[in-house]
Amino acid sequence: MTTPTAHPPRAAADSRRPDRVRPGAGPMVLGVRHHGPGSARAVLAALDAAEPRAVLIEGPPEGDALLPLAADEAMVPPVALLAHAVDDPGRAAFWPFAEFSPEWVAIRWALAHDATVRFIDLPAAYSLAAAADPSWGDEEDVVAGEEPTLRVDPIGALAEAAGYDDPERWWEDVVEHRGEPDPRGRAGPPDGVLAPFAAIGEAMAALRERYGHGGHPRDLLREAHMRIRLRAARKEFGDEVAVVCGAWHVPALTARSTATADRALLKGLPKVRTETTWVPWTHRRLARLGAPPGRGSGGGYGAGVESPGWYAHLFGAPDRPVERWMTKVAGLLREEGRMVSSAHVIEAVRLAGTLAAVRDRPLAGLGETTDAVRAVMCDGSDVPLALVRDRLVVGDVLGEVPDTAPAVPLQRDLARLQRGLRLRPEPAERELELDLRKDNDAARSRLLHRLRLLGVGWGRPEAGRGSTGTFRETWRLRWEPELHVRVAEAGVWGTTVLSAATAKAESEAVSTTALAEVTSLAERCLLAELPDALPVVMRALADRAALDADVGRLADALPALARSLRYGDVRATDTAALGGVAAGLAERICVVLPPACTGLDADAAAGMRGRLDAVHSAIGLLPQSRELGGRWVDVLRGLVLRDTVPGLIRGRAARLLLDDGRLAEGEAARLMGLALSRGTAPTEAAAWIEGFVGGASGGGMLLVHDERLLGLVDAWLTSVPADAFTDVLPLLRRTFSAYEPGVRRTLGELARRGRTAGGPVRTETGVPGFGAGADERRADAVLPVLRLILEGERV
Structure with missing residues (x-):
C-alpha cells in the first residue's frame, strides 16, 4: 500500500497556477486529530493547494535533525520518534507516526517538495525532566491562582453538542469519512480544502473560551513554545508557513500574544540532556492508549487508535473502500478454512451500506462493516470475528528504520x-x-x-x-x-550484548545478598554462557551459602544449582566450581532439614513438602549423587520414623523412599498401617495419606496396583468416626481430586466390588490389568518401544 504523497519537486511546480490557495493574512494552521486518515487526506490536499515554504509539525524540536530520514526508502511506517534522557535512558517518550498520520503525511510532503520542515512542540529536554519532577506537570495547581478544572474531552463535548452519544462515531462522520471515496467510486464532496480546518478551529475556539486549558495546564507551556517557534518561522518565510498540530491547540496558536509573555512561561523550567532517534513501531502499539510502560514518560502522545489496520485501509484505498475491505476479510477467513464465497462479499457490502443509511452515516464505518461481516461471513459468531479484528482491524504490522538512524x-x-x-x-x-x-x-x-x-x-x-x-x-x-x-x-x-550482560551479572553478584537470588544469577550466567562473570558469581554464591543457615533458603537454592549443572554439561561449560558449591549446600541441608521439619503447622508443612520434593530431585542430578544419596536416604528414613514430624511430611518421605526402591512394599504397608491406626488422630492420618499418595505424583496408580495399600485406606476411611469425618473430608478431597479421571474411575470400580472381611479390596481374577500377580510376558512387550524412545532422545 502506498501513501499518496508522490508529487513533483517544488522547483518543477508552477507557483503561478490560478487554482493555488494562498493562506491569506497569517500562517495556515491545520488542526488535526493525531492518526486520523481523514485528517491526513485533508492535510495533503491543503498542502498541495497552498504549497507553503515551511511546514511546522507538533513534535519535539530535538528530532529536527532526524526528519530527512523520513524520505529514506528504508523508512517504513509505523515508526516513532524516541527521546530519552542521556543519564537515565529509562526516562523516555515516544511520538508515533503511521502512514495515515497527518503529521507523517506533512513531513513526507515537505521533504518531497523541498520545503523546510521543523518540530515546534515543547522540547523533550523539558518534558522528560517533568517525568521526574511533577511539580510543573499536568497537575491542577501548576498554574498559580487558577481554580482546579476537570479535564475536558474536546471531541466528546462537540459530539454531545451535535447529539451523538459516541465521540468516535461523530468524529468519523464529520472528519474521517469526509472526502473519502464514495462507495460507488464517485469523488467526495467538493468543499474547499481549507473550509473543514476553519470549522474545526472555530469549534475548538468556543471550547477553549469556555474550558480554558481543559484540565491540561502543561498545554499552556507547550503552546507558548509553539508560538515562539512559529514567530521564528514567520520571520524567515513570511506567511508561507503551514502548521500541523492537534486541533485543540489551534486557538492558542492563532490568538494574540507577546514573545515576552511566552518566554516568561518557559523561564526556569528544569531540563535534561536527551538523545533522539527513530525506532520501529507496531499497529498493536498504536492500538494502546497512553505512554508505554516504564519508569517514566516525558510526553509524546498515546495513540489509542483502536483500529489502525482499518484506518490504514481507509487512507490507502484509492476507491470503493468497503468493497476492498470485505475482500480482505473474505481472503483471511478463507485462509483459516471458512467457506466464504464472492456472494458473501457482495451481500456483506450491501448490508454494510444499508446499515449506514439506516444509521444516517455518510459512509459505512467500522461498526457497520463489522456487523455485516458477523452476520454474513461469520454466521453470527464472534469467534471468527475476533480473528478479523486481531489480523485486520488491528494487524501485525511492524515498521522499519534505516540503518543510518542514530542508535546506541x-x-x-x-x-x-x-x-x-x-x-x-x-x-x-x-x-x-x-x-x-x-x-x-x-x-x-x-x-x-x-x-x-x-x-x-x-x-x-x-x-x-x-x-x-x-x-x-x-x-x-x-x-x-x-x-x-x-x-x-x-x-x-557495555557496548556489546556480551560485555553488557557480563558487567551486569558481576554487579548483581556483588550487590545481591539473598542466597536464592545469587543462585538464580549463577543459573542465568550458565544459560547465557558468561565465562568471565561466572567466577565472580561463584565466589559470591559460596560466601552467601556459608553464612546462610535458613533451611528454607538453602532448599530453595539447591534445585537451581542442580539445573545449572545439568545445563552446563549440555553446553560444554566448566561447572567444577559450581558442583563443589552444590555439594556443600546439599551436605548442609542433610544436617539442618530434620530438626526444621518438627513442630510445623499445616501451611508450613505443605511448604516444606514442596522443598522436600525439590531437594530430592536436585540431589539425584548432582555429580556426587551416589555419595550424597546415601546421606539423603538416612534423612528420609529419620523423617518417616519421627513422630514429631507432621504426617504430610512423613507420608511424603515414605513415598520418596518407596519410589527409589529404598523401602520394601511390605514395609510401606506396615508404615501406612501404623499411620492409619486407631491411635492416630483422623486429621493426622489424612495428612499422611495426602503425603504418600496425594497430588499428581502417581499415587493413584499406586493404589490401583497395590491391593494392600488400597485395602488399608479403605478400611481406615470406613472406620473414621462421624464427628471427625467432616474434618477429614477436605483433606481427602484435595488428595484424590488431583488424580486423573481414569484413575478415579478405576478406584471407584475397585471400591464398588467390595472387600473381604478385614482384608483388602477384593479384585476379580481375569479382569485385564488387575491380575493376581505381575504378567511378565506383557511387561516385556513394552521394552522394544521404550528402547526406541530412549535411543531417540540420545540422538
Missing part, C-alpha cells in the same frame, strides 16, 4: 546479532524451538538469555513439548517497541 552501540550490536542468527524481530507472538546441539540454535539461546539478564524481555522460556531432553529449549518471542528503551537502558553496562 548496544542496539547496533544487537541488530548485527539478529541478522547473523536470522532471528528477525516480529510484532506477532511466535514460538521458537531450539536444539542446543546445533551451533546456530545454541547461539540464539545465548543471545536470548543474555537479553533477559539485561532486562530486555524479547523472549520468555516455555516448557517444551514432546521431549524432556536438556538439549531442547522452547521460547515465545514477541518484539515490542518499548524494548528499544530497555536496550538503551542496558547500554550503560
Whole structure:
C-alpha cells in the first residue's frame, strides 16, 4: 500500500497556477486529530493547494535533525520518534507516526517538495525532566491562582453538542469519512480544502473560551513554545508557513500574544540532556492508549487508535473502500478454512451500506462493516470475528528504520546479532524451538538469555513439548517497541550484548545478598554462557551459602544449582566450581532439614513438602549423587520414623523412599498401617495419606496396583468416626481430586466390588490389568518401544 504523497519537486511546480490557495493574512494552521486518515487526506490536499515554504509539525524540536530520514526508502511506517534522557535512558517518550498520520503525511510532503520542515512542540529536554519532577506537570495547581478544572474531552463535548452519544462515531462522520471515496467510486464532496480546518478551529475556539486549558495546564507551556517557534518561522518565510498540530491547540496558536509573555512561561523550567532517534513501531502499539510502560514518560502522545489496520485501509484505498475491505476479510477467513464465497462479499457490502443509511452515516464505518461481516461471513459468531479484528482491524504490522538512524552501540550490536542468527524481530507472538546441539540454535539461546539478564524481555522460556531432553529449549518471542528503551537502558553496562550482560551479572553478584537470588544469577550466567562473570558469581554464591543457615533458603537454592549443572554439561561449560558449591549446600541441608521439619503447622508443612520434593530431585542430578544419596536416604528414613514430624511430611518421605526402591512394599504397608491406626488422630492420618499418595505424583496408580495399600485406606476411611469425618473430608478431597479421571474411575470400580472381611479390596481374577500377580510376558512387550524412545532422545 502506498501513501499518496508522490508529487513533483517544488522547483518543477508552477507557483503561478490560478487554482493555488494562498493562506491569506497569517500562517495556515491545520488542526488535526493525531492518526486520523481523514485528517491526513485533508492535510495533503491543503498542502498541495497552498504549497507553503515551511511546514511546522507538533513534535519535539530535538528530532529536527532526524526528519530527512523520513524520505529514506528504508523508512517504513509505523515508526516513532524516541527521546530519552542521556543519564537515565529509562526516562523516555515516544511520538508515533503511521502512514495515515497527518503529521507523517506533512513531513513526507515537505521533504518531497523541498520545503523546510521543523518540530515546534515543547522540547523533550523539558518534558522528560517533568517525568521526574511533577511539580510543573499536568497537575491542577501548576498554574498559580487558577481554580482546579476537570479535564475536558474536546471531541466528546462537540459530539454531545451535535447529539451523538459516541465521540468516535461523530468524529468519523464529520472528519474521517469526509472526502473519502464514495462507495460507488464517485469523488467526495467538493468543499474547499481549507473550509473543514476553519470549522474545526472555530469549534475548538468556543471550547477553549469556555474550558480554558481543559484540565491540561502543561498545554499552556507547550503552546507558548509553539508560538515562539512559529514567530521564528514567520520571520524567515513570511506567511508561507503551514502548521500541523492537534486541533485543540489551534486557538492558542492563532490568538494574540507577546514573545515576552511566552518566554516568561518557559523561564526556569528544569531540563535534561536527551538523545533522539527513530525506532520501529507496531499497529498493536498504536492500538494502546497512553505512554508505554516504564519508569517514566516525558510526553509524546498515546495513540489509542483502536483500529489502525482499518484506518490504514481507509487512507490507502484509492476507491470503493468497503468493497476492498470485505475482500480482505473474505481472503483471511478463507485462509483459516471458512467457506466464504464472492456472494458473501457482495451481500456483506450491501448490508454494510444499508446499515449506514439506516444509521444516517455518510459512509459505512467500522461498526457497520463489522456487523455485516458477523452476520454474513461469520454466521453470527464472534469467534471468527475476533480473528478479523486481531489480523485486520488491528494487524501485525511492524515498521522499519534505516540503518543510518542514530542508535546506541548496544542496539547496533544487537541488530548485527539478529541478522547473523536470522532471528528477525516480529510484532506477532511466535514460538521458537531450539536444539542446543546445533551451533546456530545454541547461539540464539545465548543471545536470548543474555537479553533477559539485561532486562530486555524479547523472549520468555516455555516448557517444551514432546521431549524432556536438556538439549531442547522452547521460547515465545514477541518484539515490542518499548524494548528499544530497555536496550538503551542496558547500554550503560557495555557496548556489546556480551560485555553488557557480563558487567551486569558481576554487579548483581556483588550487590545481591539473598542466597536464592545469587543462585538464580549463577543459573542465568550458565544459560547465557558468561565465562568471565561466572567466577565472580561463584565466589559470591559460596560466601552467601556459608553464612546462610535458613533451611528454607538453602532448599530453595539447591534445585537451581542442580539445573545449572545439568545445563552446563549440555553446553560444554566448566561447572567444577559450581558442583563443589552444590555439594556443600546439599551436605548442609542433610544436617539442618530434620530438626526444621518438627513442630510445623499445616501451611508450613505443605511448604516444606514442596522443598522436600525439590531437594530430592536436585540431589539425584548432582555429580556426587551416589555419595550424597546415601546421606539423603538416612534423612528420609529419620523423617518417616519421627513422630514429631507432621504426617504430610512423613507420608511424603515414605513415598520418596518407596519410589527409589529404598523401602520394601511390605514395609510401606506396615508404615501406612501404623499411620492409619486407631491411635492416630483422623486429621493426622489424612495428612499422611495426602503425603504418600496425594497430588499428581502417581499415587493413584499406586493404589490401583497395590491391593494392600488400597485395602488399608479403605478400611481406615470406613472406620473414621462421624464427628471427625467432616474434618477429614477436605483433606481427602484435595488428595484424590488431583488424580486423573481414569484413575478415579478405576478406584471407584475397585471400591464398588467390595472387600473381604478385614482384608483388602477384593479384585476379580481375569479382569485385564488387575491380575493376581505381575504378567511378565506383557511387561516385556513394552521394552522394544521404550528402547526406541530412549535411543531417540540420545540422538
